[in-house]
Amino acid sequence: MDRPRRPTSADVAARAGVSRSTVSYVLSGSTQHSFPQATRDRVLLAASELGYTPHAAARALRRGTSGVVLLVLADVPIGANLGSMLAEMTTAVAATGRSLVTWTGGVGPTLRETLAHLDPLVVLTMAPLAPAEADAVGNAGIPLVAMPYAGSATQTVGPAAPSRGELQVGALQLQHLAAYGHRRVAVLTVAEPRLALFAHGRVEGVRRAALDLGLDQPPVLALGEPDDAAVAAVAQALTEWVRGPGPVTALCCYNDLYAAVALAAAARCGLRVPRDLSVAGIDDDPMGRFLDPPLTTISFDFRDTARAVVEQVAAVLEGAPPPPPGPSSQVLRVVERASVGPPPVR
Amino acid sequence: MDRPRRPTSADVAARAGVSRSTVSYVLSGSTQHSFPQATRDRVLLAASELGYTPHAAARALRRGTSGVVLLVLADVPIGANLGSMLAEMTTAVAATGRSLVTWTGGVGPTLRETLAHLDPLVVLTMAPLAPAEADAVGNAGIPLVAMPYAGSATQTVGPAAPSRGELQVGALQLQHLAAYGHRRVAVLTVAEPRLALFAHGRVEGVRRAALDLGLDQPPVLALGEPDDAAVAAVAQALTEWVRGPGPVTALCCYNDLYAAVALAAAARCGLRVPRDLSVAGIDDDPMGRFLDPPLTTISFDFRDTARAVVEQVAAVLEGAPPPPPGPSSQVLRVVERASVGPPPVR
DNA sequence: ACGATTCACTGACACGTGTGACCTGTCGAC
């Protein structure tokens, strides 16, 4: 019941009445040899009739390169718009004659297995890899490229070295609030260990920007799952933060989901947004537009980033050994909606 | 500047002072031959010192199988919780000694290229593939397995044959509303062609369930991008639907995002949810919980589905030719929150 | 007329691995 063995180039050669070499030359469209149109047609016809597809493994073995680019995704909640980014990157990589596939990490050290199966040309990461995974990639001698958004991928010093992109996001959030006149801001972040790398960077970005602008260091509240308990926790923190001599007038939230938590908590406390409290999110989740009030957030230009990443990949594959530090150009943008406004007059 | 050629099993053999065959037998842990511990240790040491990793392509060529399972994702907005599903499936597939990677379709017929690069054992799909893509898979002689949620993958008859899972989702939505006493329901769907396969199935599911329950066929409104124009369109439709002799008392929405659009539109019309109008979503988007009111929706058990899919894959690979029709057990569940209630008394 | 060039094509090798068949020495059994 097994399939009748897929046709090889030898089968095509036999059917076309030529040698296997000829088949290879014709099908690969080599410009070294030029064959008369008649021969070429015979080969193409035979190949098409047999449904011939070159064996990927054999080709990779011979060429010495697999043509696969592997994007490693951590086991983090995939934002709604990461999908667009994937599609964008896939087409961009395809344009260079290679293929992009993604691997979603789960538990257990299975990345090594996957590398053994795929033997990718290069591994892309959205976030710094866990040490074990980084080792697996390094051991296999595969170049590792970090998305410009994520900073350096090989940067494994310290428990969680904040990546440049995350720092910028946090800073942008705070700067936007400061531009509206907010002087005292609080931060809502997440406790989930898998998100620690993102979370730490964003908080740190807020902190540093606050330092630069001469503002007080913001209080930070780390939340668990985004459920009713989280809303209660935020509500309680808010009641403390908004009374007192230097009340908090704005919230930097880990992402739009936690900004939604903050909005719910504010409503529970009787605080009106943005009159009494401003709330800023991150990620431009499509649903944020329909919260009450519509959420001001920070969006991320996938088109641009995808292009930059693919260029980096191409550069690395051409033999440029040092992955150039991400240009991290204009990929971040504040999406102004109604959840951020001037602070209340005292 | 090129890397110094990765070590092969021959290098390991030379260093360990044995033949290449011995290396292969030792490293593959074959039970055919048994080597004394001393030899085994020498080989393992040499391999570890050289950082030897078997060449994936060569192994695949020899074994005749690539060990790769490819999941093809259409270029559709990735829901927030698809990530969990991917992680789940990845680990489940890894447990069978294979690797799952996903390919996100973009524009252009690049799936063929990717198949040529990867030569996967089997291709999984979330939704029926476009004819060109299905052809590519078929031509390469690769088995195609559809997720139980998605119905048959090879089912390419008609422009959009509704898949079983989608039908069930729509039906469940309507049944839940009917159980609350709603007799006249409207449907909010999407016009986006890429989503047509999903959308059509869900609407059809609502329709058939309405038929079974003896309710009127629901009016349907197809929306574009989820923006303010969409809110306006829904608001206008609502003003028509809720007045008249048989007013609409509930809305079945394409997903949670469009349910959020509906909530915004209801607010704009001065309709209170759920007192004046009930709204049901699909997908259990994490943010739906924080809408006002919290959204009643239909969730989808990834754990179960992932397991079922992986079992199907295993079955197909063991040589079971007909992919058994998806059991589609208890993977769908109504998440009751506050946006659905009894219809208004007249 | 004859070497030189081109045309159309082919033979053979290499890529790195897994594995069935084989080979050598030693030991126990008859």
Next chain:
DNA sequence: GTCGACAGGTCACACGTGTCAGTGAATCGT
């Protein structure tokens, strides 16, 4: 003393492809 069994290991092939170096015939230049 011979045979079989067995441990310990090696040989050589096959997987399917890309490509370098040729090869025979035809054509060309002089």
